[in-house]
Amino acid sequence: MQITCDRLTIELGHTEIVRDLSLKAAPGAFIGVIGPNGSGKSTLLKCIYRVLKAKSGCVYLNEEELESLTYKESAQQLGVVTQHNYYNFDFKVSEVVLMGRAPHKKQMERDNTEDYAIVYDALGKVDMYDFKDRVFSTLSGGEQQRIILARALAQRTKCLILDEPTNHLDIKHQLQIMELSKKLGVTVVAALHDLNIAATYCDYLYMLKEGQVVAEGLPRKVLTEEIIGSVYDIRAKIIEDVETSMYHIAYLPNIG
Template identity: 60%
Template sequence: MELRCDGVSAALGGADIVKEISMRASANAFVGIIGPNGSGKSTLLKCIYRVLKPSGGTIYLDDSPLGALSYKESARKMAVVAQHNYYNFDFTVREVVMMGRAPHKKQMERDNAEDVEIVSDALRQVDMEAYGDRIFSTLSGGEQQRIILARALAQRTRCLILDEPTNHLDVKYQLQLLSLVKRMELTVVTALHDLNMAAMYCDYIYVLKNGRLCGSGTPQDILRRDFLKEVFDVDVKIIRDAQSGMLHILYLPPRPDKTEA
């Protein structure tokens, strides 16, 4: 499945947050969106997964304008792992993951044996099967995020949107989550803060600053010292592993201001 944004804009509180962004995630590509805080990453993703309505432009799933699809139709094509997930009721972990089956069911249709097996498989994939009877709200932030990924996997879609999915995870589970998603050969669009994770997993990267697209390309094209200084206002050293060719970004502390006494 291909996902495409053509000139997408979005406004919040009268302010233009996303400004005429065009981007493309081809079938089975792992596409990252990076940029400083406030650059519009999450706002753009919210337009894609229909929490916000764009003020301009069009989003396509394959050749279908997203706005022409019902919410249920788009949920059968695209799953989401968002940053914040709150529930006011005491749902069990298994019940939360079972919510991922809703787009595939008719009104009032009961869960069947296939749904139960899909949910169990999703929990196995995120290494949380033993937590099925736990109350979701009692889990840690990192555990909750893995359950929300399991819910998305239970939707059995070909496109996955990840909105800063590793924020609450320790390093082991950051690597586990992104490696799992990468292996599944889905079309993935993800906002990431960690540039090393972007270097490790992304096939292609779009860079936002002040709501506008300011660069795009492969990790090798984008993750350059001069460009990262321009976008993030940080000094870095770029190291390329001789065997794997993978990029590693070392952050350098700010230099002391020579004008200070």
């Protein structure tokens, strides 16, 4: 499934947060959206997952205009992991994940064994099967984040939208979530803070600043010392490890 954003402009309370932005995620590609705080990453993603409406421009899933789909139809194709998931009521973990099956259900349809199998499968994939009977609100931030990913997996969609999926996670689970999302082979659009994570896992990067794309391309083309320096207003150094041919970004302190 291909996601295309065509010249999106998004306003929040009369301020343009995203301006004339175009983005394309080819089927099966892992697309990273990076940029400093307030650069419009989350706003862009919110527009793709339909919580915000664009002032102008359009989002397409394959050839179809997103706005022409019902919410149910789009939820069958887009799984979403957002940043803030605080619930005022005590849900069990398995109940939260089971909600991921909702887009595939008719109003009166009951949950069947297949749905439970998918739920437990998703929980297994994020390493949280043993937590299935725990109360969601008693889990730590990182554990909650993994449950929300499991819910998106339970949707069995061809695209995933991840809004800073590695927030609150320890290193192991940061890598695990990224690897898992990549292994699924679905189209992923992820807003990421950690440039090293972006360099390691993304096929293609969009660097945003003040609501516009300032650089795009393969990670090694976008994550250069010059571009990082000018966008984030810091000094960065790129280190390439000979042994693993890994690409690392080090941030240099201004003092000393």
